[in-house]
Amino acid sequence: AQTVTQSQPEMSVQEAETVTLSCTYDTSENNYYLFWYKQPPSRQMILVIRQEAYKQQNATENRFSVNFQKAAKSFSLKISDSQLGDTAMYFCAFMKHFGNNDMRFGAGTRLTVKP
Amino acid sequence: DTGVSQNPRHKITKRGQNVTFRCDPISEHNRLYWYRQTLGQGPEFLTYFQNEAQLEKSRLLSDRFSAERPKGSFSTLEIQRTEQGDSAMYLCASSKMGETQYFGPGTRLLVL
Numbered sequence: 001a002q003t004v005t006q007s008q009p010e011m012s013v014q015e016a017e018t019v020t021l022s023c024t025y026d027t028s029e030n031n032y033y034l035f036w037y038k039q040p041p042s043r044q045m046i047l048v049i050r051q052e053a054y055k056q057q058n059a060t061e062n063r064f065s066v067n068f069q070k071a072a073k074s075f076s077l078k079i080s081d082s083q084l085g086d087t088a089m090y091f092c093a094f095m096k097h098f099g100n101n102d103m104r105f106g107a108g109t110r111l112t113v114k115p
Numbered sequence: 116d117t118g119v120s121q122n123p124r125h126k127i128t129k130r131g132q133n134v135t136f137r138c139d140p141i142s143e144h145n146r147l148y149w150y151r152q153t154l155g156q157g158p159e160f161l162t163y164f165q166n167e168a169q170l171e172k173s174r175l176l177s178d179r180f181s182a183e184r185p186k187g188s189f190s191t192l193e194i195q196r197t198e199q200g201d202s203a204m205y206l207c208a209s210s211k212m213g214e215t216q217y218f219g220p221g222t223r224l225l226v227l
Contacts, residue, residue, distance in 0.1 A: 044220040105157030
C-alpha cells in the first residue's frame, strides 16, 4: 500500500519570501505520479503542480516548483515570492500510473502567508 | 468547460435519515471518483467509476453507502441510515484515464 506523509502540520511565511513544504511517500511502484493540491479556506481543491516519476527534471509552474528525489521518495514544494492568496491547506498526493488511479493523500500542511 | 460540480453544497440531516449527493464531472472525463475528507485530514478514496462501471470500492465504503453512475455521466452517492460518524466533506473528482483528477467543491454533510 502507498502512504504519503507530510510532517509539517502548519507553516507560516512572510509575504514575498520563499517557503518549502515537505512530503515523503512509500511505494513499491516504479511508475507513478505525484501532485500538490491547494485547498483555500472553504474553497475547492485545485491542482498546483504535477510530477511524473519517470521524468528526472523537476516540474515548475510559475512561482511553484518541486524537488523530486525518487530514490529518497521525497517530493517537496517550493513557493517563491509568497502571496497572501497562497494561504491554504496544501496536500501532497500519490497516484499509481496503472490501475485504478485512486490518489493517496497526506494529512496536509496549513500554510499562512503573513503581510 | 464548467468544471466539476456537486450538489448540494451543504446538507444537515438527522441521524437515521438517508441522504443523496450528486456529482457532475467534466464532460469528456470517463473516470469519476468519490473521496471523503474529515476535518484536518486529507481526502480518502471511497470508490470510482470508469464510464458507468463501478470498478473499485474502498473498505471505508460500508454497506450503507451506494454509488451509481447510470449513464456514464453524473454520479450519485447515497448514504442510508446516516450516523454521526458520516459527518464529513464528500468530494467528487473526474479525469481522463491515468490523468490528473479535477475536484468539485464538495458536499459538506452534518449528521445531528
